[in-house]
Amino acid sequence: MSKTTRSEMAPWPLVMLIAAPLPLGLLDGAAIYWPQAPAVALCYAVSLLCLLLRGLTRTPRTEAALLFLGVASACLSPFLLLADGVDPSSGAGTWMYLFGASLLLWRVLALLAEETGLLRWLGPTLFGLGLLMGWEIITRGFAVPSVLLPPPSSILAAIPTHGGELWDDFCQTVLKSVVRGYLIGCGAGFVVAVLADRLPFLARGLLPLGNLASAIPVVGIAPVMVMWFGFDWQSKAAVIVIMTFFPMLINTLAGLATAEKIQLDLMRSYGAGYGKTLWLLRLPCALPFLFNGLKINSTLALIGAIVAEFFGTPVVGMGFRISTEVARMNLDVVWATITVAAVTGSALYGGLALAERRLTAWHPSFRKR
Amino acid sequence: MQAPLPPVPPPQTVPPAAIARTIVDARNVTLTYQTADKPVYALSDVSLKINKGDFISLIGPSGCGKTTLMRTIADLEQPTSGEIIVNGMTPEAARLKRAYGYVFQAPALYPWRSVERNVTLPLEIMGMPAAERQQRARDHLEMVGLAGFEKKFPWQLSGGMQQRVSIARALAFEPDLLLMDEPFGALDEITRDHLNLQLTRLWLQTQKTCIFVTHSIAEAVFLSTRIVVMSPRPGKILDVIDCEQHLPRERTLDIRETPEFAHIAQRVREGLMEGHSYDD
């Protein structure tokens, strides 16, 4: 019955079949074919079988599970070859097989797109894992030098081995510099915006200055701040304050101007004063803008702290780590640090986006009846 | 020209509040909006006295300045010349004393507040305790036929329902002066009748003063003690029709069938037609 609701699959994953007569790679200078690598051939058989049997599945979910098995066994094959000492980089058969498998993954994602509830996250997760797998297979399959780009597995392995350093860097850069600079910068931007809203001359004076300040490059301001405030977190926080102050100011000012005339008239007719109008009407109206400022600033703050650490820091911090380990060719530590920074930035942004959804569920962009 | 009304039986009861106290006194109010291209003359030499307990309807062609007059009384616009006295004070002082409950032509609800919290908004500003606020909101929402919608959000309601929320919000506030700008414009006939009836009852019960804008002659006659007929822009008062002389204070829907009702309605219509120039 649910078969009718399922879209037909395009035949593209069948390009896998082209792989059958092609070589898998080189072993000691000689090309090898499927019969010489029985384990890989078994994977290939599993993938093809999954493709054949998909007609028997009854729901999109079971079809997705079956096809995913086909994708997974395809992903396994290059690692089996590498373990046997085969160099797959010139093995057209291997790459054709993998190309077909990635088209198959496409189909799996399309099938999962309709899912709701917790399974709704399965599609995006598989997509992310697919990208990582592609990265892993390409870097290892073509033996990309790890100085250029290490495979994700060795980055992941570097995280526990350098756990202590990474944690210290995290404390220094995120917990000290970013959190404090971000809170001060956003807080000051907000407070000054509320003041400037009351005192129009302040707004007129500050806004052109804001454009000027947002044009200042971090690399220009960071060394100056290090000279003023020293090597420790204070100079990083200062850089962040400078970077985040104006975006917050401008967004808050724009947000405070969004209350409609009729809504303001209502407050006026109730004899509500400035403070009550601000709290009960204008700030709620400004919330979408406030969150916009906070989200922009969460990424700016992290970038600011890391870049500022390039210009002097105590011997700890993400920016410091990246600059020194690059010089020592320890690229896996560099990448591990980049990973920590990316995860931190996404977590900050995601947390703010979630809070925004909760607090501004009424806004037309989130509304659901 | 005012068609003299034929004699009608004298009103059964003269209201005891014969010592009428003036609550709104507008003297020679003129208002000109300064717009980019040319000034808009919205009100011209409007003088009007409204007594406590009156129910005044403003009727007149679209764009004649009814909303403007109400906004001026409520201190939302400043007259270019002339003055208005409300309760012996300037409109501003009256506004700060929370004398006004204004139902705007659009619902003007706050989308981040539930229906109930929209109704409690003015009460919150007044500083009323939470439990009492909630009770009042529920009572008034029930009165406008929205019991059970307390937790909904304004954007989940139809336009007419939103307008009823805004009426409940103004009523719950229990202001001295209730200003309503076409509050029932978006409602169907039956709901409108129902709310008209509710409104006269409430008005009779609470002895509040109401100023009401409508385009419906029948509604104006049914609700009002006096009907103010206005001319097209610049808004002038053409005629003030006293309904209390001919209709009882306490009204039911069937008075609409009486000859007195028809006479007053006819007079309002004549006043409106007099103001209209169809030849341009």
Ligand SMILES: Nc1ncnc2c1ncn2[C@@H]1O[C@H](COP(=O)(O)OP(=O)(O)OP(=O)(O)O)[C@@H](O)[C@H]1O
């Ligand atoms: N803020 C304003 N600026 C300029 N002109 C205005 C403004 N508000 C109203 N007007 C003009 O004043 C005149 C009277 O407007 P008003 O809103 O009082 O009319 P109204 O009698 O309430 O009409 P309707 O029955 O259509 O609601 C209109 O011609 C309008 O164009």
Ligand SMILES: [Mg+2]
């Ligand atoms: Mg109007």
